[in-house]
Amino acid sequence: MKVRTRFAPSPTGHVHIGNMRAAIYNWLFARHHGGEFLLRVEDTDRERSTTEAIQTLLEAMAWLKLDVDEEPLYQSTRMEVHLEAAEQLLAKGLAYKEDKGGTGQGECVIFRMPGTDVSFEDGIKGTLSKAADNMQDFVIVRSNGTPVFHLANVLDDIEQGVTHVIRGDDHIENTYRHIALYRALGADVPNFAHLPMLVNAQGKPYSKRDGDAFVGDFREKGFLGDALFNYLALLGWSPGDDREVMTREEMVEAFTLERCQSSAAQVDLKKLTWMNGEYMLKLPDEEFEAIAFGELDRAGIDAEPEYAEKVFTLIRERAKTVTDIVPLAGYFFTDEIVYDEKAVKKKLKKDGVADTLHKAKAIFETLEVFNEASTDEALHDFVETSGLGFGAVMAPVRIAVSGVQSGPDLFPVLAVLGRERVLKRIDRTLELFFA
RNA sequence: GACCCCUUCGUCUAGUGGCCUAGGACUCCAGGUUUUCAUCCUGGCAACACGGGUUCGAGUCCCGUAGGGGUCGCCA
Structure with missing residues (x-):
């Protein structure tokens, strides 16, 4: 089958990463077995289900490339x-009507638990069982006439022909009831596998206060969908060898329920960031550029394409997340650069720096061609003849043209900026700090 | 409280009775490379929750204890 x-x-609002991980595992499992992955929107809670929420859900799935069949x-x-179906259960005596608790809400339909122990083979946790004495009858249709989750969920899984139910282990207790329902309905009981929960950095279950647990937030923070997919796949599962950064194909190939962990896993943003950096590095140039242009655009930076592309090649290996791009590239696009206070204090406001900058400017002005090689050679000559150290020359120049003391190699930076910008920025620096 | 589930470095994990003086990754620290930062390279810190069994031999099997989590809705 x-x-x-x-x-x-x-x-109902945002999609939690715990849920999304469950979706990923379902997708991986289906793909591994050459099966089908389906989506069912449980939108019966009219109050909380909105079209925007459904849209958000679909976008999140598309972002993670979870295609449905x-x-x-x-x-x-x-x-x-x-x-x-509830009527039929009633007719067969497998359910009954009652004003539960005598609350006066009217009669609801209650499913009668069979009175036998229930046990099943969980794909992850092994044999799970519960004694009949510890299970009670439960409501399947409310007194207002609407079906309850348990009934709807089971019936829809039957309708969709679901063979494997892979969900969070907060559903274990429900599973005993659901199995009884499947049997009462005369349907085949699917295979179940319960995933451990995801917990926050404090090791506690995510609560509403953990604003960083929604899929959309990870996108906002500059993570790539593929990286988050890979990271989440590894949170509670491992291929059995030392591989961590893996392609979709590798994950599909290696994924099995047996290799899933049965204890809760903690989300580690540092490791996610590292993994995202790996994915940023692997991005084809065109993709990185498309993303980078988007970021500049969002920041209100109007960039000339040819120039911007040169900037991107300089900074791309330093960007661990999408949101790193603008801070890294910003100074290339404005002559009104913002000077880092510490850099200015430590490296610029020193004796002799004004003189150094004047000389550097003079050198740059007289250069026949202004490029990486020529600035490199000229500045090295200057270092030698002046008797100053590399740092005493490079640092002021870098800060004068970029405002910060760290970044890509200085000479490519100068070359990309071009002579005109470099001279203009040195002048501005001189005026601002040494006038 | 009752029932159910879980327990290897700070974190994610490998480990399915001998290959484990417990391996990898992230983080952190030290050194090297570098004009700076990042990268990169090398090295380091760091764990089998505890107590009993079973066995020639236990991280691996069994029991108990402790701790954590889940469920106990006419929510999903």
Whole structure:
């Protein structure tokens, strides 16, 4: 039988990375087995389900390249089927009506647990079981006539032909009930696998206060979808060897439930950042450029394409995240550079620096051609004849043209900026700090 | 509280009874390379929760204890 897995989120606001990891594992599992990956939108909670939320969900999935094999099933379209099934359970005596707790809310439909122990083979945790005495009947249709999650979820999984239910282990208790429901409904019980939870940097479950746990936030922070996918895939699973940065194909090939961890995993932003840096480095030039232009645009920087591309090649290996780009490249695009206070204090406001800058300017002015090689040679000559150290020459020049004391190699920076900008910036520096 | 689940370096993990004086990665530290920073290279710190068994031999199997988490809704 062909493997079919699904991601069944309720579109109530943002998509949490814990949920998204479950989606990734479902996707990986389906692809590994040459099966199908489906989406079901559990949008029965009308209050909280909005079209914007559904849109956000779809965007997040597209960003992570989680392609689905069939049109999404919207649970809200299935209410009649759910209710019909409840009627049948009622007719067979497998469910009953009652004003639960005598609250006066009216009668709801309650599913009768079979009174036998339930156990199943969990794909990750092994044999799981629960004694009949510890399980109680539960509501499947509210007194207002709407179906409850348990009923709808099981019926829709049957409808979509889901063979493997891979979800968070906060669903374990539900699974015992769901299995009883499948049986009562006369349906095959699918395979279940329960993933451990993801916890925050404090080792605690993510709460509403952890504003950084939504998929969209990671995108905002400059992480690449492929990097987040890879990182999340490795949070709770490993290929069994030392590979960490892996292609989709490698992950699909290596993914098995047996290799999934059964204990909670903690999200480590530092490692995600490292991994993202690896992905940034592997980006084809055109892709990096497209991203970088987008960033400049967002920052309101109007960049001349040819010039900008040269800048990007200089800074790209230093950018660990997308959001690093503008801070790294910003000074190339304005002569009104912002000077780093510490750099100025430490390296610029020193005896002899004004003289050094004047001389450097004179050298740059007289250079026949102004490029990487010529500035390199000229400045090295200057260092030798002046008796100054490299640092005493390079640092002031760098700060004069960029405002900061670190960055790519100085000579390529000078070459890309070009003589005109370099001279103008040295003048401005002289005026601002040594006038 | 009841029931269920979980427990290897700070973090993610390898480990399926001998190959483990426990391996890799991130972080951190030191040194090297470098005009600076980043990269890169080399090295280092750092863990089997605890207690009992079983066994010639236990991180690996069993039991218990402790700690953490989940569930106990007419939410999903």
